[in-house]
Amino acid sequence: MAAKVVTIASGKGGVGKTTTTANLAVALAADGHKVVCIDADIGLRNLDVVLGLENRIVYDLVDVVEGRCRLRQAMIKDKRFPELHLIPAAQTRDKNSVSPGDMIRLCDELRPDHDWILIDSPAGIERGFRNAIAPADMLLVVTNPEVSAVRDADRIIGLIEAEEKGPARLIINRMNPTLVKRGDMLTSADVHELLAIELIGIVPEDESVIISSNRGQPVAMNGNKRAGAAFHNIARRLNGEEVPFLQLDSRDGLMGRISRLIRPGGS
Amino acid sequence: MTEEIQNNLIQIKGIRDGLLVTVGQGEWDELRRALLRQVEDKASFFHGARLVLDLGDRTLHAAELGSLRDDLSERGISLWAVLSTSHTTEQTAQVLGMATRLPSPRVSRARGSQEGGSAGEKAVLMQRTLRSGTRLSYDGHVVVMGDVNPGAEIIADGNVIVWGKLRGSVHAGASGNPSASVCALELAPAQLRIAGYLTALPVRRFLSGLVGKKGRSQPEIASVRDGQIIIEQWNPKEK
Ligand SMILES: Nc1ncnc2c1ncn2[C@@H]1O[C@H](COP(=O)(O)OP(=O)(O)O)[C@@H](O)[C@H]1O
Ligand SMILES: [Mg+2]
Numbered sequence: 146m147a148a149k150v151v152t153i154a155s156g157k158g159g160v161g162k163t164t165t166t167a168n169l170a171v172a173l174a175a176d177g178h179k180v181v182c183i184d185a186d187i188g189l190r191n192l193d194v195v196l197g198l199e200n201r202i203v204y205d206l207v208d209v210v211e212g213r214c215r216l217r218q219a220m221i222k223d224k225r226f227p228e229l230h231l232i233p234a235a236q237t238r239d240k241n242s243v244s245p246g247d248m249i250r251l252c253d254e255l256r257p258d259h260d261w262i263l264i265d266s267p268a269g270i271e272r273g274f275r276n277a278i279a280p281a282d283m284l285l286v287v288t289n290p291e292v293s294a295v296r297d298a299d300r301i302i303g304l305i306e307a308e309e310k311g312p313a314r315l316i317i318n319r320m321n322p323t324l325v326k327r328g329d330m331l332t333s334a335d336v337h338e339l340l341a342i343e344l345i346g347i348v349p350e351d352e353s354v355i356i357s358s359n360r361g362q363p364v365a366m367n368g369n370k371r372a373g374a375a376f377h378n379i380a381r382r383l384n385g386e387e388v389p390f391l392q393l394d395s396r397d398g399l400m401g402r403i404s405r406l407i408r409p410g411g412s
Numbered sequence: 413m414t415e416e417i418q419n420n421l422i423q424i425k426g427i428r429d430g431l432l433v434t435v436g437q438g439e440w441d442e443l444r445r446a447l448l449r450q451v452e453d454k455a456s457f458f459h460g461a462r463l464v465l466d467l468g469d470r471t472l473h474a475a476e477l478g479s480l481r482d483d484l485s486e487r488g489i490s491l492w493a494v495l496s497t498s499h500t501t502e503q504t505a506q507v508l509g510m511a512t513r514l515p516s517p518r519v520s521r522a523r524g525s526q527e528g529g530s531a532g533e534k535a536v537l538m539q540r541t542l543r544s545g546t547r548l549s550y551d552g553h554v555v556v557m558g559d560v561n562p563g564a565e566i567i568a569d570g571n572v573i574v575w576g577k578l579r580g581s582v583h584a585g586a587s588g589n590p591s592a593s594v595c596a597l598e599l600a601p602a603q604l605r606i607a608g609y610l611t612a613l614p615v616r617r618f619l620s621g622l623v624g625k626k627g628r629s630q631p632e633i634a635s636v637r638d639g640q641i642i643i644e645q646w647n648p649k650e651k
Contacts, residue, residue: 271482275474307503339562
């Protein structure tokens with residue numbers, strides 16, 4: 146077993162990186178995969194909250210890197226999924242306490258015993274971002290169908306390309322069909338056409354995402370919710386399955402949209 | 413480490429565009445530390461300086477270049493340009509929004525050119541999409557095989573030719589040449605300038621220029637005529 150390291154990045158903050166990391170972790174674990182998530186958003190940790198593991202933190206990422214505990218001690222086991230673990234971020238440290246080399250070493254230590262290592266990255270392109278992408282085998286770029294979020298996603302993709310990292314896959318989060326129909330929001334085809342990387346998921350705007358995150362039970366634990374289903378689909382696509390995209394926006398011909406969506410990206 | 417060794421690692425001199433730092437051979441980490449040490453030793457000299465870094469054929473990735481820029485900016489210095497013969501380094505600098513050529517007056521002086529603002533026949537070819545945040549400035553023509561996305565910027569002393577969709581900002585004839593032109597398979601820039609002219613045409617765009625006009629687009633060319641920028645369909649037969 147050799148885990149694949151997947152880093153979730155965005156450029157802009159608040160687009161849904163942490164939500165995506167938590168839900169993909171749950172979806173992959175529910176399918177029987179061994180998953181460990183790493184919260185690389187040092188100083189602003191919140192993956193533990195969304196996963197409902199906040200009250201069980203003893204050691205964190207910086208403790209591991211600085212040798213104050215063994216790796217296993219910092220891995221919080223999720224009781225709902227025996228094969229899901231979290232390495233939380235330090236709450237009070239600055240991001241320079243971890244280096245890209247530390248992240249690569251850490252992941253190399255985790256790889257043999259897991260299927261997936263998911264890294265939640267901070268917003269921006271500074272040191273924390275470079276830490277998060279250093280060990281990545283694949284990047285998931287999360288954006289919202291908004292001009293400013295897409296602009297920042299484009300910037301991040303440019304950096305990923307310059308770093309010769311990748312492949313990068315696109316997740317469009319918070320798609321709102323009503324706004325698209327009114328012509329007030331970019332369609333997923335618009336976003337995909339501009340960013341020109343392969344699309345791996347479209348997640349609808351869904352208030353149950355917020356409600357379930359607040360309860361520490363990611364929405365993917367509830368298969369009835371549309372956003373939950375979307376995250377399960379992404380998990381299956383990560384595993385190489387071909388899963389049709391949910392039909393979330395249709396400003397013009399429905400079939401035309403679908404065929405455009407599943408066309409792979411330009412690069 | 414002695415002053416002398418440091419001077420073998422890096423060389424600093426004043427130029428018209430700020431301070432030019434030339435790095436020598438050796439481990440990047442060591443050179444980087446030498447530079448930061450210089451900067452700290454002579455903090456008052458460096459404070460507020462604009463730095464041009466000449467890296468020769470060294471290959472640097474975004475992590476290294478980005479962290480150096482962060483370190484310098486923490487010390488009140490802006491790293492605005494990187495010169496390198498390595499394509500990776502040059503591309504990385506462009507993605508980080510740094511200049512990779514110095515403005516032309518210096519270059520033409522160095523080459524003894526009499527042409528002043530004219531870009532002559534020099535051209536650079538970019539075989540990739542220029543994504544948001546990328547800034548490319550060149551004292552000749554610029555040819556892009558790929559798109560120029562919103563948030564990317566091209567500044568050329570000569571013409572700009574985009575074999576793709578142009579949705580970023582472009583300034584052709586930037587050193588004052590109004591006979592420069594801009595053409596693209598899909599011409600929908602956020603901003604278009606030629607020499608001192610700014611396009612006054614209604615910009616055809618949808619949702620802040622993120623997406624170009626819908627449907628099939630025609631190749632178009634922008635040039636200055638009668639004191640304003642006009643955009644016409646590209647018609648090779650007329651040329
Ligand atoms: N698909 C969605 N529908 C509704 N709310 C969402 C969705 N995705 C994320 N959110 C909410 O948006 C906010 C920011 O999400 P978060 O994952 O913390 O972003 P990031 O980690 O990128 O900063 C959170 O309150 C989250 O619950
Ligand atoms: Mg987050």
